[in-house]
Amino acid sequence: MSFGWAYYGLFTMASEHLEFVESSALAVELCGIPLATPLIPAAGTLAREALEDVRGVYGAMLPKTVTPAPRSGNPPPRVAEAASGMVNSIGLQNPGLERFLEDLEHYDIGAPLFVSVAADTVGEFAAMCERLVGEERVAAVELNLSCPNVEHGGLQFCAGPSAVREVVSVCRGALAGKPMFVKLTSERVVANAVAAEEAGAHALTLINTVPALVVDARARGVFLRGGLSGPAIKPVALRAVYEVSKVVEVPLIGVGGVAGGTDVAEFMLAGATAVQVGSGSFVREPQVVLEEFAAYLREQGVFARDLTGALAGY
Amino acid sequence: MSFGWAYYGLFTMASEHLEFVESSALAVELCGIPLATPLIPAAGTLAREALEDVRGVYGAMLPKTVTPAPRSGNPPPRVAEAASGMVNSIGLQNPGLERFLEDLEHYDIGAPLFVSVAADTVGEFAAMCERLVGEERVAAVELNLSCPNVEHGGLQFCAGPSAVREVVSVCRGALAGKPMFVKLTSERVVANAVAAEEAGAHALTLINTVPALVVDARARGVFLRGGLSGPAIKPVALRAVYEVSKVVEVPLIGVGGVAGGTDVAEFMLAGATAVQVGSGSFVREPQVVLEEFAAYLREQGVFARDLTGALAGY
Amino acid sequence: MKLHEVKVLGRERFGDHALLRYRWSGVAHEPGQFVMVRALSSPTLDPFLSRPLFVHDYDGEVVSLLFEVRGRGTARLAREDAGLLVSTPLGRGFVFDGKEPVALVGGGVWVSPLKFLSRALNTSGIAHDIYLEVPATASTAYADWLSKSYPHAVLIPTDGSLNSPKTVLSHLGDFSRYAAICASGPSEMLARVKEVSTVPAQLALRERMACANGSCYGCAVPLWREGARIYTRACIEGPVFGAEEVVDVQKSGD
Amino acid sequence: MKLHEVKVLGRERFGDHALLRYRWSGVAHEPGQFVMVRALSSPTLDPFLSRPLFVHDYDGEVVSLLFEVRGRGTARLAREDAGLLVSTPLGRGFVFDGKEPVALVGGGVWVSPLKFLSRALNTSGIAHDIYLEVPATASTAYADWLSKSYPHAVLIPTDGSLNSPKTVLSHLGDFSRYAAICASGPSEMLARVKEVSTVPAQLALRERMACANGSCYGCAVPLWREGARIYTRACIEGPVFGAEEVVDVQKSGD
């Protein structure tokens, strides 16, 4: 269903900030949580040192994945450029859950706070969720399942449906109803998504980086073994959102290669309720992405929330 | 092991053609088949109408995948652009095996001829192999397993190790020793590669296109649901070659995003014996890719065959 | 595909449209053929694919291309400072048996190849009339340029939103006055020409292209051939087809 | 990251090196800081990431950047016709407690920030000597430019293949003559300064960067902090670090 843009009343785009008299044009709801805009930073791509310019741009804040204990991360190099994207291997450098929670106020951007967690074992995942369930400032928890399960020979938690089902159902229990997003990779995404929904995920975040290798031909060496992100993977992420939207009922959060306003629209049309911006924010301002998306909505005469899944065949 | 370039004797690069007095700098051997260069066209990206400029460039010819019966292909649109790549959904348009074999002489570029095959069932795969085994002009067969298996609810033949094992072992029997390459996608590539090797593959071709979706935001429609190729997927393909090279013994053929000479080197360093050029050939001349690769070999003072797997950590 | 660096002689802009002229000393172009082009400064990645454009005009020395700025590729081509890489002329253009008069029917930016076609018909002394739709969405600058550039054409302003195919065809009136129709316009216009023409018609079709040399099977055009419905490749068997053999005109070429 | 379009005042090329000057009226730069830059014509895709470059010089109005053309990004930046997008000054530069004399030690293209540093020391009236390695691989054009651009520096031609770190340091002689060392050179030179300096040394480090605002944790530099080995982020805590806190100098910054 679509409304003419006139419906919005006064809509003015200031040079620095968007001002909506009728701000509901951009608003969406995710698992019952109202978001002022459908944009969320992708986990690991927005640090507390860089929150100045994103107030009012992101509908929620999502810091880098936290693990039970502090992690120092991988030795450099950790990032490399690729065609229309980049490869990273940061190694989940983070201060550990307790220290992170002590500093929670630093993540305040005047929007709901989501927390991404990862761990080595199902038990540790559950323990983190138990620690977070009573933390009122945390509106939702995102399980980052693209990390190795040390109890299963280092296979990722999202290696297949049975592993997904186990960790998700345990965390669902531990979170006692607090919204839980499950983040998956593109590999086996449909089967894993179905398993995650069955195990109680409230929303699915699709997708994490795609396994990649960067070779330095002159040095004849591996430069970096990590995950590919950026516009290069956008068609892969869109496909994941689209296919999964056909088989699950829970809302989807699209992520992969967003670098402009129409990218946001594409993810929502493919089935996403909200959209995360990762590497794209390194090369374009999230503010500009939101402005472009707002211009798209105006041009099309639709509200953001009406885009989700509103895709015709060609 | 590396040789100084002087070792090659006279090496001159003419404006139109490479001339090697000692041409072994570029030569490689694949499953006992000598190739004058490590470059091969990727299946489906070089038609018989376009062979004029590729003589002497490609070490072997590999036409588009052939199926038992003719296929008319998918309705347009069939191709779309993506960031640093493209998405295609051609639908295996081909004249069918018999007609293809009648026209076999049109694929002569003065180099070994490989034939890519696909079918709806394991039985049809086997029948094609039986038809090809006696065809002396065909030096090797590449099984394209990225096609739906109608007996298994449309799941691809390369959906998982057990499906791979079945089709590969049956084809291995039917081909009675004729070299057989098995082409896989990036999804579950390590497990599938191991299964293919165990089932008798002589070489593995990695990777086929990555499932992708292109959305037209203005039309609010799906523009194309197909496979992503081009430089965007190079890091993904390199990773597949690298991981698989650690767990199998058979030679690997790298494919995905090659558009220049150092790309060829990267694939060989990651573990490939030969390298296929697909979408890259639409935007750059394969001739130029080969020239750049030869220049790289000269600069590094190595022979092509010495590059395979010769990768140090960073 | 081999692309050749050429010397751009001039770039003109009319609103969202651009005309680009370059010197060409290679193999001669035929009306209805196209070239693959890309900016010199983007040899591979952005945008990835080369863009197909009809030969708008060719006098034996200078080629001109007329295009609308729509996306990444054409935006680059229109930029003043970009050098140009172009292919040799590609595909099959319009064909003639000498019968006259001929009606050239076009619309939007797709009028492009009709200029060169008209020049060729003039050279061969074949009488022809030109009918061009000017959609309401076209800028005044482009509309003005069209009327100057096609001085003998009948220009028909249309309500662009519907691409009003009837308008141009109703101006054309009774098809049987003509020995043949050559059409290059939006898909709805071409479909309409195919539907209503009572005389042999040729349609300049477009389809999404990647390789432009027959390799990728991307540019599929549904044709009737020997009673069967097949997909042929616009890049090597087209882009101009006889209307009677085209099964239907795809909108993915718009 | 917000980038600002700036007016390029001049581009000079010396062999593989380029010097680019632009007008800047924003927040003032400090010696040792860097900026993220990209060509105006490649806003997103090719190349994807912006490039970090030290501020070579800054006089309050004009910023200059000195760089070596290595890959896609710097090739674009060096092209005459490209417009420029730059960030505000980023990171932490060299710090001083007023003690003198100071030795500035550099090599290769990494000498870049020492120009601005020398200017700042002059302004503060702090005595300093400059020692610059000129690797054998540098073009004569660059070597000539260096000697003109740093007229008071001791230039030390080295056998670039090994980056001969001993050479520049042996010219420098007894470190204790100086109150402090500021070094910006290839990783081996910096490692050597860290190893042998007997006086406080500051190292201008580089590491692969993506976000340049602390978000991605890409630009990891191993430091000793409170007795523990941690990875800090060069983009917000560096790029200049005290040599004593650096665990080791990574070659991924070369």
Ligand SMILES: Cc1cc2nc3c(=O)[nH]c(=O)nc-3n(C[C@H](O)[C@H](O)[C@H](O)COP(=O)(O)OP(=O)(O)OC[C@H]3O[C@@H](n4cnc5c(N)ncnc54)[C@H](O)[C@@H]3O)c2cc1C
């Ligand atoms: C044979 C042929 C002749 C053509 N002649 C002309 C001409 O003379 N003037 C002109 O303005 N346009 C012409 N076109 C269409 C022109 O190629 C597209 O408008 C142009 O490619 C759009 O590029 P872009 O970078 O602006 O758009 P983008 O949106 O960036 O293009 C994305 C991709 O879609 C393709 N594409 C987009 N629109 C079309 C289309 N309508 N047809 C085919 N591919 C498309 C592009 O080539 C590219 O691969 C012709 C197309 C064909 C096939």
Ligand SMILES: Cc1cc2nc3c(=O)[nH]c(=O)nc-3n(C[C@H](O)[C@H](O)[C@H](O)COP(=O)(O)OP(=O)(O)OC[C@H]3O[C@@H](n4cnc5c(N)ncnc54)[C@H](O)[C@@H]3O)c2cc1C
């Ligand atoms: C704080 C800082 C200051 C710098 N100052 C200068 C300077 O003043 N002059 C100068 O010539 N170079 C400087 N560099 C290095 C410069 O950023 C790289 O040489 C440049 O990015 C190479 O880009 P390219 O497009 O030529 O190479 P490409 O090979 O295309 O680069 C590919 C990717 O690797 C990165 N990269 C490549 N080399 C380096 C490197 N040595 N250090 C960090 N990233 C690299 C690029 O930024 C890009 O992300 C600096 C680096 C940092 C981190």
Ligand SMILES: Cc1cc2nc3c(=O)[nH]c(=O)nc-3n(C[C@H](O)[C@H](O)[C@H](O)COP(=O)(O)O)c2cc1C
């Ligand atoms: C530098 C970097 C760090 C990342 N760290 C995390 C992380 O800590 N947790 C996580 O779930 N995903 C992480 N990701 C993945 C992103 O959240 C996102 O899923 C992926 O990058 C695809 O989105 P993009 O193309 O917009 O970057 C990281 C990505 C990048 C580029």
Ligand SMILES: Cc1cc2nc3c(=O)[nH]c(=O)nc-3n(C[C@H](O)[C@H](O)[C@H](O)COP(=O)(O)O)c2cc1C
């Ligand atoms: C237009 C097109 C058609 C293709 N057709 C086939 C095919 O028939 N059989 C096959 O195995 N792979 C096919 N592929 C996949 C390529 O062979 C190759 O695996 C893939 O494109 C990745 O390589 P590239 O990035 O170099 O294009 C096709 C790819 C393209 C772009």
Ligand code: FES
């Ligand atoms: S564009 Fe590839 S076959 Fe026509």
Ligand code: FES
């Ligand atoms: S470059 Fe991202 S944290 Fe420094």
